[in-house]
Amino acid sequence: MIPALRANPRLLGLGVIAGVLLVAAVLTQAHVRLASSQVIAVGARQTEETVPLDDPRASIWESVAPVEIPLSAQQAAIPMGGGGIRAIAVRALHDDKRIYFRLEWDDQTKDMSAFAPQSFRDAAAIELPADGVSTLPSFCMGQTGGQVNIWHWKADWQADIDSGFVSVPQTYPNAAADLYPFQDDNTFYAGRAAGNILSQTSRNTPVENLVASGFGTLSTGEGQMVGGKGVWDNGKWYVLFDRAMEAQGDTYAPLEPGQKTNVAFAVWDGSKGERDGIKSVSQFADLSVEGAGGGGANIPSIVILGLLLAVAVGAAGYVIYNERLKKRA
Numbered sequence: 001m002i003p004a005l006r007a008n009p010r011l012l013g014l015g016v017i018a019g020v021l022l023v024a025a026v027l028t029q030a031h032v033r034l035a036s037s038q039v040i041a042v043g044a045r046q047t048e049e050t051v052p053l054d055d056p057r058a059s060i061w062e063s064v065a066p067v068e069i070p071l072s073a074q075q076a077a078i079p080m081g082g083g084g085i086r087a088i089a090v091r092a093l094h095d096d097k098r099i100y101f102r103l104e105w106d107d108q109t110k111d112m113s114a115f116a117p118q119s120f121r122d123a124a125a126i127e128l129p130a131d132g133v134s135t136l137p138s139f140c141m142g143q144t145g146g147q148v149n150i151w152h153w154k155a156d157w158q159a160d161i162d163s164g165f166v167s168v169p170q171t172y173p174n175a176a177a178d179l180y181p182f183q184d185d186n187t188f189y190a191g192r193a194a195g196n197i198l199s200q201t202s203r204n205t206p207v208e209n210l211v212a213s214g215f216g217t218l219s220t221g222e223g224q225m226v227g228g229k230g231v232w233d234n235g236k237w238y239v240l241f242d243r244a245m246e247a248q249g250d251t252y253a254p255l256e257p258g259q260k261t262n263v264a265f266a267v268w269d270g271s272k273g274e275r276d277g278i279k280s281v282s283q284f285a286d287l288s289v290e291g292a293g294g295g296g297a298n299i300p301s302i303v304i305l306g307l308l309l310a311v312a313v314g315a316a317g318y319v320i321y322n323e324r325l326k327k328r329a
Contacts, residue, residue, distance in 0.1 A: 041286040042067050042263055044092035044099055044255075051093055051100050056231050056238035061102050064091040069265055071280035076140040077215045081278040084269035088124075088282075094245060094289060099255050101126055101241040103265065110232040111270030112159040115171045120270035122155040124230075124239050127264040128287075130211065131253040139264045139284050141212040149252050150210040150218070151226045153239050155270070157206040158230045165201040197224070206230060207241060211251055223248045245289075257291020 045064060052058040066089035073083030088105040103124050114121040129137055130147035137146030159166060168175065182188045191199025197208065197220050207228040209221040225248055230239040245255045253261065262284040268274040 040067065040069060041288060042069075042090055042092055044094045044101075044287065044289045046257065046290040047093050047095055049095075051095065051098075051242070053227060053240070053242060054229055056102055056229055056240035057233065060093070061091055064093060064102075066091050066104070067285075069282045069285060071265070071267060071282050074140065074266075074277050074279050074281045076138075077277055079277045082268070082272075082274050082280050084272040084274055085267040085280040088265060088267060090265065092287075094255070094257070094291075096257060096291070097245060098242050099245050099289070103237070103239045103241070103267075105237055105267055106235060107232070107237050107269060107271075108235050109269075109271035110155075112155040112232075113166060113171070114154075114156045114270070114275075115166050115168075119171075120273055120275045121268070122232075122237060122270045123268040124153050124237070125266040126151045126241055127266070127284075128253055129262055130251050131247070133253075136262060136284060138214075139281065141215055141218060143214045145213070147211060147213040147251065149221070150212060151228075151241050151243070152208045152210055153206055153228050153230055153241065154208065155206075155230060155232075157203055157208075160201070160203050161206055167201075209252075221249075221251065223252070225252075255289055257289055259289045261287050261289075263287040 047060070049060055051060055069088050069090055071083070071085055071087055073081055085105050085107065088103050091102040091104075093100045093102075103126075105124075107122060109122075111120060111122045113119045127139065128149045128151075130142075130149050133146055133148075135146060137143055137148050142148035156166070168177070186192045189199065192201070205224065205227050207226045209224050209226045210218055211221050212218040226241060226243045228239065228241045230237060232238075243255075247254045255261070264284045265282045267280045268278075269280070274280075
């Protein structure tokens with residue numbers, strides 16, 4: 001007679017639960033995010049060459065293979081719609097200090113003003129999971145417990161930098177107005193006096209750094225560290241984004257050589273009336289930063305779930321086998 005191994009099923013069940021919690025804790029401490037497996041992947045190639053910050057069409061980008069990202073109309077929250085841009089070509093580089101993204105898409109109209117009520121600008125955005133996020137957030141503005149960081153390039157901000165701030169005289173050159181004696185006094189411009197970034201007349205970057213944790217939570221980030229440059233040429237937009245890889249503050253995820261994370265994109269076509277939630281969006285794609293070392297891995301959730309399921313099945317099998325041995329005894 002084979003002696004039965006004595007085991008308490010309740011203790012085994014608690015052990016399985018404790019094991020799952022332990023695995024989750026280890027993955028969290030190791031900054032390993034459980035993310036859905038993605039077919040589309042963007043790689044930020046390491047380079048020793050200088051990446052020109054004032055020329056998105058510089059020759060260095062010709063050596064980087066583009067990744068085509070499909071876009072579709074935003075249908076997750078009101079106002080829904082968009083879809084005027086069907087795809088963008090994405091290239092990425094880094095030099096160990098800064099990371100660069102170059103976006104390119106077809107657009108036959110150059111919309112660089114949003115000053116008049118009937119005018120809407122062209123724009124593009126990059127979205128990254130924020131620092132400390134353990135699961136992949138929603139690609140539409142994240143969610144509670146899943147904050148995202150958004151870099152938003154705006155064509156009208158680009159025009160302010162390239163050609164000077166656009167105001168009423170430039171938008172309505174034939175309009176007549178009385179003398180306004182306080183034109184240069186910010187006391188009478190509430191937005192400027194409050195430091196609202198949207199009210200600035202002098203800009204250093206055409207890109208706004210934003211954070212969000214769900215619909216209705218989008219807000220300007222504490223640090224405006226993202227640079228960029230957009231150029232329209234012969235029916236195409238070429239837009240460059242750049243940021244230091246070592247992020248400032250706890251919200252913005254650092255990007256390190258060897259790191260794997262995720263990235264999503266959005267584009268607005270102003271001539272089609274696209275603004276706010278009316279836009280073309282992508283799902284999250286994989287982002288790999290070329291190089292040795294780096295941050296946490298991006299392990300597909302199906303792999304992790306498979307391992308956890310194997311542990312649970314093994315424990316259950318052990319309990320059943322032990323009970324059968326007891327009955328035979």
